[in-house]
Amino acid sequence: MAKLLFKRIGFGLLAVIVASALWLPCVHLFFQKPATEFRTAVGVSPMGKALAARQLKLWTDLASREVELRRMRGSNAEWDFMGRSFLVWALANIGLRDAAQKPACLNAMDRIIEETLKLEREKGMCHFLMNYAKPDIYRVQPARSLFVDGEIALMLAARRTLEEKVELKPLLAERVKCIADGLQANQVLESYPNECWTFDHAVALAAMRLADNLDGSDHSEIISNWLAFAKRKLVHPGTGLLVSSFTVDGTPLDGPEGSSIWLVAHCLQVLDPAFARDQYDRARRELAQSHCGFGSAREWPASWHGPADIDSGPIIPVLNISAGSSGLALVGAAAFGDDEYLAKLAATLDFAAFPKGERGELQYCASNQVGDAVMLYATVLGPLWAKAEVKP
């Protein structure tokens, strides 16, 4: 009797093992699509259109927006701000890709920028920062956050690049001057007290490049100086990747971080294309991974042990998959035309990010508004950067 039971268990387990070996390598085939489904060379991909429809709805349907904002701000006030930034940058690209969409994009961008500036004016920069941002403990006074200044500058520059709006010209000039003066005086700028982020510097410098293109100014020396500083002090020796954060004296606070480096590499495209390519290739080597045909990204390279934090999102043990890094890897793969990795990441989105499509709108339940805005940006990026290409 016992022999019969063991025999049955043996056959049953063997059948499960063989079935797993047959099925697991095939699962991705049901979710795999060509990279062109995610982003197209011209126009806006169907996925981009559906993501944009959902994002724009959140700016017209106040109840839905309220729910979404409450959810995000409950975890991180930065996401409220970054959700605005990525959406504005994405809308600029959509407007540049599809002239028919331009009026709607301009309208939405103006609303978002106006409300963001109003909130910053009325509640201060800390409204968009995490709780430990106390203005009186910033090393450089009066306290400013490059996170806020850089992203607002890029929003303003993106809006003006899509179509000139004279009222925004002094606002951009003021923001850029503030960043440029700070970088000239201190080499680096804080986002949080004694905490500087490579991500925020890259965004701010890209905004500066766009501003130069719009207004004929020239900040190339400041940009070159910062890049030289970054190559000298912010490169992690083990991987050659830029570290994610550092103190005001340039001491690294962390190693290279997936939720930072993919966008940094993208911003470097308009600052130093060769360095951008180098950083992307290194990030691809150190952070990109594939399991059974599904693409994902690690938050930290194998040579650096860092914790899961608010930027990485929860990290899936063993597989080392970070939601934050994987989402931003879409931006990197799209920016560098890495269709193979992009298709694998897009397959993971459909498999494990729980898409929800209704009435032509698309959202990913595993994500949130800022995550979806990042994905939208990845589907349309390109035309805005083309306007800011490095002049030989």
Add this chain to the structure above:
Amino acid sequence: MKETSSKFGRLIGADFLSPKDFVRHAVLILVLFAVAHLCGLREFTTIISGTMASPALGAGTCALLGMGYMALYFGAVVFVPILLIAAGLLALWEKVRAASRRPLP
């Protein structure tokens, strides 16, 4: 109806690790997943991004509901086909074995 009930009964009372047992578990996972989906638990998977679907419910409950939905979803998408393939393989094996034991005419 009687025949259907009887088939269902045979499925419920299937032997451990038999083809029917695998099918029974596959059906159970699919039913539970369908219930979770219809209850709107998909929204709670936002916990992956570190966001609470409903701050009023609290982080613990949101995480529990989100993880529960994910377990059922991955069970339905990954494990159910494995169970069904395993059931097919076992049934095929039993058929081959029975045929080899049958005396030649």
